[in-house]
Amino acid sequence: MNSYDEIQQFRHQQMTKVSNNHERLNHFHDQIIDNTVKIAMDKVEGEWGIPPAPFAFFLMGSAGRFEQSVWSDQDHGIIFDGSDDCQAYFLRLGSEITNGLTKVGYELCDGNVMASNSIWCQSIERWEIQVERWLLEAKWDSLRHFLTFFDSRVLIGETTFLDQLKNTAFSILQEKPHLYIRLVENVSFVKKGIGAFGQLLPELKGEHSGSIQLKQTTFFPYVNALRLLALKDKIVKPSTLSRFGELSDNYPFIKRYEEDFKRLLDFRLYFRRDAKSYEEVHHIPVSALTKGExxxxxxFMKKGYKLFSETKTIVEKECSTWL
Structure with missing residues (x-):
């Protein structure tokens, strides 16, 4: 595939073949994104010459966690090991990658968390300062940026750059354990999906009226709980399933939730495999579900809430003993 149009056509033709298996689907997304980024790299190299420094292109969000559904938006960044003078080159590359991914079918990130934004395209030295600033400011938006960054993995380039930055974060958290409380607070709000009488609570207004917002009501408690434990135990892997695997020895209680999360991924894929947009992926019409479904x-919701509640108690309790 030598152009964005060819990749877009390939994506469209092949998606139905992989949309019934979560792991195969996410490997397919990686293939599409990898090919798109390499075309962008070739284009920029033709205009600006070879990259002026070693770099890493990394994914965040659901792509970083290997949890994409059939549609996904863009969450990505660049780390380069060079002087600030190199940033113009990598911002141009980030812009071309963003443009290419849009053309092949990945929506722009609403929050501009993309390598075309200078916040998410920096030298490793600037990234070190950025990660430290996010944590030490400890504001709601800065911690949200940090948590977004932490769910990341390198797709192309130097994997050690990202590990170095995560280890910087671990060191800061170890020195200032009160920040764990702030991180817990940052993700404690969960959009209610179940009412006082045990009924599902769909959206009441707008385009998705009558639908459950699956991402906020159901996925986030699992994702946020495992991320908090991964931060506490210095686990660099971003995948929620990988975190379950690496953390279960230290936190045996999470084992009983791992299978629920796997089933939740399959549940979303089954009901949203024919979704026509990224926004539609996260909404399931209540009318489409049987009583059993x-x-x-x-x-899924109740267990996610319970998992997060248990995790919150553990983090807060252990944090209080460190202070």
Whole structure:
């Protein structure tokens, strides 16, 4: 595939073949993104010459966690090991990558978390300062940026750059354990999906009226709980499933939630495999669910809330002993 148009056509033709298996689907996304980035790299190299420094292109969000559904938006960044003078080159590359990914079918990130934004395209030295600033400011938006960054993995380039930055974060958190409380507070709000009488609570207004917002009501409690434990135990892997695997020995209670999360991934894929947009992926019409499926969805929610509650208690308790 030698152009964005060819990749877009390939994506469209092949998606139905991989949309019934979560792991195969995410490997397919990696293939599409990898090919797109390499075309962008070739284009920029033709205009600006070879990259002026070693670099890493990394994914964040659901792509970083290997948890994409059939549609996804863009969350990515660049780290380079060079002087600030190199930034113009890598911002041009980030802009071309963003443009290419848009053309092949990945929506722009609403929060501009993309390598075309100078905040997410910096030298490793500037990144070190950025990560430290996010944590020490400890404001809601700065911690949200940090948590977004932490769910990351390198797709192309130097993997050690990202590990170095995560280790910087671990060192800061170890020195200032009160920050764990702020991180817990940052992700404690969960959009209610179940009412006082055990009924599902769909959206009441707008385009998705009558639908459950799956991402906020159901996925986030699992993702946020495992991320907090990964930060506490210095686990660099971003995948929620990988975190389950690496953390279960230290936190045996999470084992009973791992299978629920796997089933939740399959549940979303089954009901949203024919979604026509990124926004549609995260909304399931309540009318499309049988009584049994509604009950299954409520169980996913209840267990996610319980997992997060137990995790919050552990982090807060251990943090209090460090202070």
């Amino acid at each position: 509604k009950q299954e969805l409520k169980e």
